[in-house]
Structures are given as C-alpha cells and as structure tokens.
Amino acid sequence: MVRSSVKESLGLERSGLELYLRDLPLEIGAFHKIGTNIVVVNKTLINRAVAARVSLTEIKSFVYSILLHEYLHSLRIYDELQVRRLTCQISKKAFGERHPASILAKRSPWAILDWGSSLPGGNWS
Numbered sequence: 001m002v003r004s005s006v007k008e009s010l011g012l013e014r015s016g017l018e019l020y021l022r023d024l025p026l027e028i029g030a031f032h033k034i035g036t037n038i039v040v041v042n043k044t045l046i047n048r049a050v051a052a053r054v055s056l057t058e059i060k061s062f063v064y065s066i067l068l069h070e071y072l073h074s075l076r077i078y079d080e081l082q083v084r085r086l087t088c089q090i091s092k093k094a095f096g097e098r099h100p101a102s103i104l105a106k107r108s109p110w111a112i113l114d115w116g117s118s119l120p121g122g123n124w125s
Helices: 002-010 043-051 056-074 080-095 100-107 109-114
Strands: 018-022 030-032 038-042
Touching: 002 056, 002 080, 018 043, 030 056, 038 043, 038 056, 043 056, 043 109, 056 080, 056 100, 056 109, 080 100, 100 109
Parallel strands: 018 038
Antiparallel strands: 030 038
C-alpha cells in the first residue's frame, strides 16, 4: 500500500526493501539505514498501540504512517520537514483527510498511544 500510494502521488518507487521488527526506544518509530535496503520498525510501539486497545484500522494506519515516512527516506528524501509534509499529502490523497492514517500523518504517529479505544471524533473502519 505504501509503495503504490507513493508511486501514484510522486511517480517514484523502490523495490527490494527488507523490513525488520526490533525493540527500540519509544522515541524512535522506525529508521532506514542510508545506503541499504533495510527499514527497521519499532516493535515496542506496535505492541503499545495494541495494548492501548485501538482498532485494527488505527493500528494499520499507524504502521502505514511510519512505513511511509521511512519509505520516503529510502527514496533519498532526507529532509525531515519535507518527508513529514509528503507523508501528510500522500496519506490524504490515498485515504482522505479524515482517515486515521491522515490524522496520524498530521499529528504524529505517537498520537495513537493517546487514543485509547478510538480516534477522537468517531470510529473508522
């Protein structure tokens, strides 16, 4: 989903990335090691989101947001502000402005940990 939404929005894509799940400090959502095909996602954050009893849609949106951010880095876009803006833009185009992925892209993926059982304003499915 990340790859196709970036290709549709920016006309860019990259294949052959490897995804690893690791326990990392909570302030790190994921990282792309420059010069490699590796993306590492923080397993602890995903487990915290599950423990917070957010919906499956919200958890998928959380993972999408983090992966989208790192995928953009893998495309050699290293400026953090630009990546954050693109993450918002691509998420809105792919899902609409009110979708959890778009809300997380705008606020922060860590906002999911404050949602408890659902997003403010209703439950998306």
